[in-house]
Ligand SMILES: Nc1nc2c(c(=O)[nH]1)N[C@@H](CN(C=O)c1ccc(C(=O)N[C@@H](CCC(=O)O)C(=O)O)cc1)CN2
């Protein structure tokens with residue numbers, strides 16, 4: 001028998017651990033009719049990727065290990081049909097969807113007209129935003145983990161209006177090497193003796209319309225070594241990325257769920 005001052009958590013544990021107890025949530029509510037806001041809900045994370053998915057895997061492992069607390073990866077979106085991230089999602093029972101600018105009919109292959117290209121991207125952005133907003137459960141956070149497509153306002157605005165934050169992992173320091181192929185460009189400068197302090201880095205930042213210019217959330221420097229080649233630098237950077245993306249996502253999971 002629990003003392004009268006027992007906490008709700010103690011009562012729940014006692015209820016659930018009693019012999020012959022069903023874990024039916026309805027029965028739980030009947031027994032402990034406490035306000036909805038005391039029910040802990042999982043922090044829902046939607047991940048977007050275009051490639052191998054090693055950072056997606058780091059997030060999956062981070063959620064499963066509890067390093068990313070009280071969270072669930074509700075969905076993976078990919079824009080490349082051969083993205084190995086989908087295989088990783090299948091292995092962990094995470095639903096995924098492939099949605100591509102050209103394959104799904106927004107842009108003609110080989111299209112070169114600037115107006116048509118712009119309109120195609122805007123329609124794709126709007127459709128992708130609708131897919132995100134239709135997810136159940138709806139995500140609290142979108143993490144771009146090697147997502148190689150630049151969003152326009154017709155994605156960013158509806159998602160932001162729904163209170164969903166978007167963050168991105170970028171393999172460069174703030175204000176350096178914006179855009180794709182950042183590691184290659186940093187390495188080329190290093191080999192040319194033009195990389196400041198022989199140091200590049202990585203960051204997780206908020207996503208705004210201007211690519212890789214959103215406010216940084218976490219930043220980590222990565223030094224280039226004299227005997228580095230591109231492969232050794234990339235491997236070291238990827239290793240740091242797998243840590244930083246989990247640390248940043250866990251930070252937001254804690255901040256966005258604390259009352
Ligand atoms: N509006 C924003 N969209 C995205 C951001 C951002 O900060 N603001 N971050 C990127 C991720 N990224 C770098 O971190 C990045 C990804 C892709 C590109 C790029 O040049 N994409 C081309 C297509 C390239 C390809 O398909 O191989 C494009 O979109 O036309 C630059 C930077 C994610 N989106």
Ligand SMILES: NCC(=O)N[C@@H]1O[C@H](COP(=O)([O-])[O-])[C@@H](O)[C@H]1O
Nearest residue numbers: 051052053054055056146170171179
């Ligand atoms: N500008 C965005 C960008 O370059 N992102 C980079 O794509 C790779 C994805 O690897 P992964 O598919 O193995 O996670 C990562 O190195 C990430 O920093």
